[in-house]
Amino acid sequence: MATATATTTVTAPRTLGASVTLGTEKVRPTIASERLALYVCLPIGFVLYAIAALNYLGILSILVRPGEPVGANPAIDFAVMGTLVIIGPYGFLASAQYRRISRIESRLPDFLRDVAEAGRFGMTLPDAIIVASKGRYDLLTGEIKKMASQLEWGVPVSTALSLFKDRVQTPLVARTVSIIIKANEAGGNVADVLSMVARDTRDVQITTQERQITMLTYLTVIYISFYVFLVTIYIMAAVFLPQMITAGSSIANSGTSAGGASAISLNFSAIPELFLAFMVAVIVHAIGDGIMSGVIINGRISEGLQHATIMLASGWLFMRYFVPNLVVPGVTS
DSSP states (O other): OOOOOOOOOOOOOOOOOTOGGGGGGOOOOOOOHHHHHHHHHHHHHHHHHHHHHHHHHTSSOSSSSOOSSHHHHHHHHHHHHHHHHHHHHHHHHHHHHHHHHHHHHHHHHHHHHHHHHHHHOOOHHHHHHHHOOOOOOGHHHHHHHHHHHHHHHHHHHHHHHHHHHHHHHHHHHHHHHHHHHHHHHHHHHHHHHHHHHHHHHHHHHHHHHHHHHHHHHHHHHHHHHHHHHHHHHIIIIIIIIIHHHHHHHHHHHHHHHHSSSSSSOOOOTHHHHHHHHHHHHHHHHHHHHHHHHHHHSOOOOOHHHHHHHHHHHHHHHHHTTTSSOBBTBBBBB
């Protein structure tokens, strides 16, 4: 943890030359990586949806598993791949951005506390920021050092703080910087304001972390219930339904051999539709549970898309490559 000391030498502000434009520096707006991924992946996803529709109508015969008839299975395969292409990159990049923001904001109270400690030794706010910038604050370190360099060049502290806020671009930093600027403009003891903001920020972060730890139990339950559902489908496909077909065929054959025409007529034509219903249920289950997981953990649907991608990909692969396809006499899927 970085601490400010009274013996640290503060560099005197340098004179701004005519060619220096730090005071009027503007942060160029950029497209967030997750939004850029969404813009790129949306057309690809819609192309896969179109292939799925054409496969279902029999116009195309592009198969994921060779040897299957054209129809529902290839259509579902391409529809799932299109959904994964759209929500997957966006979900993972949005989650990575959220983790980056969390890392930045987790060290902000340390920086505020160090600035407040330096201010209690009689330093002005710009000098206190310059002294505190010599500490280490993880992802914030580079931006804080840049702000300190601007202050050393004589940039007004309100301008340097605003530029710092525009570069970091997190909600907590934006609120904190606005409070600091207003407190500095109002005068008085800024150190007390910084200490109060640092303490309040830390309390909010602790509350958020406790809530996330509590919600991890529910996230675990959601994942377990989803994979238990997959195992249940596998047991029905591998054990229960084949035994039903075998027993039903034996009963029908015994009725025929007992005396002419069989009085028992068994229809297995609904079994392929049953597996189609299972596949649709897995898809809906995966997307719905994934989104709910993100909302439970941190209230963000974008975070839930990451969990939805994991569940959908694993569920689809399990259904298509591990759950056996039943061969029913006289019935084609």
